[in-house]
Amino acid sequence: MDAYLAAIVSVMLIYVLLALGLTLQYGLTGLINFGMVGFFAIGAYTSALLALHGVPVVLSVAAAAVVAGISAWPIGLASLRLRDDYFAIVTLGFAEIVRLTLTSEKWLTNGVQGLSRIPPIYEGTGTAAAFVIVAILLAVTVAAIFLIHRVAHSPFGRIIAAIRDNEEAVQAIGKDPARFKIQVLVVGSALAGIAGALYAHYVTYIVPEQFVALATFYVWMAVIMGGVGRVSGAVVGTAILMFFLEGSRFLGDFLPWISSVQMASIRIGVVGLALVLFTIYRPQGLMGDFTKR
Amino acid sequence: MNAITHHNAIVADRGASGAPPVLEVERISKHFGGFCALNDVSLSVPAGGLVGLIGPNGAGKSTLFSIITGFIAPSEGTIRLRGSPVDTLSPFARARAGMVRTFQVPREFSHLSVRENLMAAIPDQAGEHLFDLFFKPQQVRIQEEQGAALVEETVDFLKLKRIADLPAVKLSGGQKKLLELGRVLMTRPSVILLDEPFSGVNPVLIAEIIDRIIELNERGISFLVIEHDLEALTRLVGRLTVMDYGTVIAEGAPQAVLADARVRAAYLGGPA
Structure with missing residues (x-):
């Protein structure tokens, strides 16, 4: 049970990193990024490939952040002049291109077979090792929380909040919104890259099918249910997302006539229903302004 | 000199006739497909001048503002700021160069407080660079303190103290107009383009805004003001330009312009 709990917390912390990246991009700046999973995948494969070639895990994870961040830069340059909805579509398309590239470039990624025997975050077995991994992930997550909190409550954070409210007015006071938006896109994507790297070293086996759009929408659900723009x-x-995802896993015990394939769909349905209920009854999210509905 | 003559002399001085132009609009045209929104429009704002721009709805005044400030590209023509063309500059670069604008419908940063709105407009803040934010915290802190002091001055000047910590979304229309004026002031401008600063504003607040604009003008800031409230505008400006159907139909001293037959026909509803 301890190991199971540690596993849930570990996955949750990796998703928290993704949610923090999206909070910076969407919650604080208003950038609709539907391609988080693409940067997550870039981070996972970068770190896994480097570690498989003997690079220490710490350096692999750092490299994953850099590569994911840099990969966001040209997308930012090309797309930030687009309207919000077109930008969202570009990021969605980018993530699909990443996944298809990972599938087709077998010489690099081993295609659909994926990469196995990825060095773990921490060498060791048993419950103690699981908790060491949780501690490492927690340390990274706390550092990311500090980073986003510092950015949000700074002059930089003031400008990105202004961009979210009115981009033209930001230009009218002599600030270049594109510069801020590109930086936000790069930093948020670097966080997603770190999350991907940690995920790869946590599960030690990755395939392109782990990086489908559903992962992006899980992150969106988490951000919306928690409260947009709140660290x-x-x-x-x-x-909350993990509670519904993991809690619904036990539904099978009460509904034995439902197959595991059907149950997988039901679990997604349960999370979707939770999102709908949140949107209706608490649109500002659980941590949003309590004075508003 | 009686009081009225004295007032007229002061107002005429705001036309700053003879001063070199801070802003020159030269032969600007703008076509949206087959529609000609602006046709060969020229005007200038002298350094230290206070110029009004009037005309019926759809005359092209706000389009001209957007072209001057770089939000819309002209089909033809040139904009000069202190003698240098700014046609290739983006809107934010023009603002940095000292030419700023407000909007017809106020565009406050609604989730930021009044103070934060003003802080956001301070130029050259180290804390707006991620590297400096994490590696030069001392510089960021000092600049924030200096910025906060400047904001307090502006808050006092515009009499916004009572609402300074409110989110901008909660302000009235007139208070938002004042906030926008304050925000552009924080950028240390040389010329301010005001788009209908009195629309939807109560008479007391209009008087307040007029006083502040005059005070700023006396400090050397030039103004180009679009406004439909002619009574308020003529108390303010030394020169008036009138547009109709995308062209300039009259310009000069307010009283002379308002007596012009074409202006009366096009805008004031009087006989031609």
Whole structure:
């Protein structure tokens, strides 16, 4: 049971990193990024490939952040002049291109067979090792929370909040919104890259099918349920998401006539229903302004 | 000199006739497909001048503002700021160069407080660079303190103290107009383009805004003001330009312009 709990917390912390990246991009700046999973995948494969070639895990994870961040830069340059909805479509398309590239470039990624025997975050077995991994992931997550919190409550954070409210007015006071938006896209994507790297070293086996659009929408669900634009919302929202995802796993015990394939769909349905209920009854999210509905 | 003559002399001085132009609009045209929104429009704002721009709805005044400030590209023509063309500059670069605008419908940063709205407009803040934010925290802190002091001055000047910590979304229309004026002031401008600063504003607040604009003008800031409230505008400006159907139909001293037959026919509803 301890190992199971540690596993849930580990996955949750990896998702919290993704949610923090999206909080920076969407919650604080208003950038609709439907391609988080693409940067997650880039981070996972970068770190896994480097570690498989003997690079220490710490350096592999750092390289994953850099590569994921850099890969966001040209997308930012090319797309930030687009309207919000077109930008969202570009990011969605980007993530699909990443997944298809990972599938087709067998010489690099081993195609659909994926990469196995990825060095773990921490060498060791048993419950103690699981908790060491949780501690490492927690340390990274706390550092990311500090980073986003510092950015949000700074002059930089003031400008990105202004961009979210009115981009033309930001230009009218002599600030270049594109510069801020590109930086936000790069930093958020670097966080997603770190999350991907940690995921690869946590599960030690990755295939392109782990990086489908559904993962992006889980992150969106977490951010919306937690409270858009709230750092605490990213954490709480991810916890709620994991509660519904993992809690619904036990539905099978009460509904034995339902196959495991059907149950997988039901679990997604349960999370979707939770999102609908949140949107109706608490649109500002659990950590949003309590004075508003 | 009686009081009225004295007032007229002061107002005429705001036309700053003879001063070199801070802003020159030269032969601007703008076509949207087959529709000609602006046709060969020229005007200038002298350094230290206070110029009004009037005309019926759809005359092209706000389009001209957007072209001057770089939000819309003209089909033809040139904009000069202190003698240098700014046609290739983006809107934010023009604002940095000292030419700023407000909007017809106020565009406040609604989730930020009044103070934060003003803080956001301070130029050259180290804390707006991620590297400096994490590696030069001392510089960021000092600049924030200096910025906060500047904001307090502006808050006092515009009499916004009572609402300074409110989110901008909660302000009235007139208060938002004042906030926008304050925000552009924080950028240390040389010329301010005001788009209908009195629309939807109560008479007391209009008087307040007029006083502030005059005070700023006396400090050397030039203004180009679009406004339909002619009574308020003529108390303010030293020169008036009138547009109709995308062209300039009259310009000069307010009283002379308002007596012009074409202006009366096009805008004031009087006989031609």
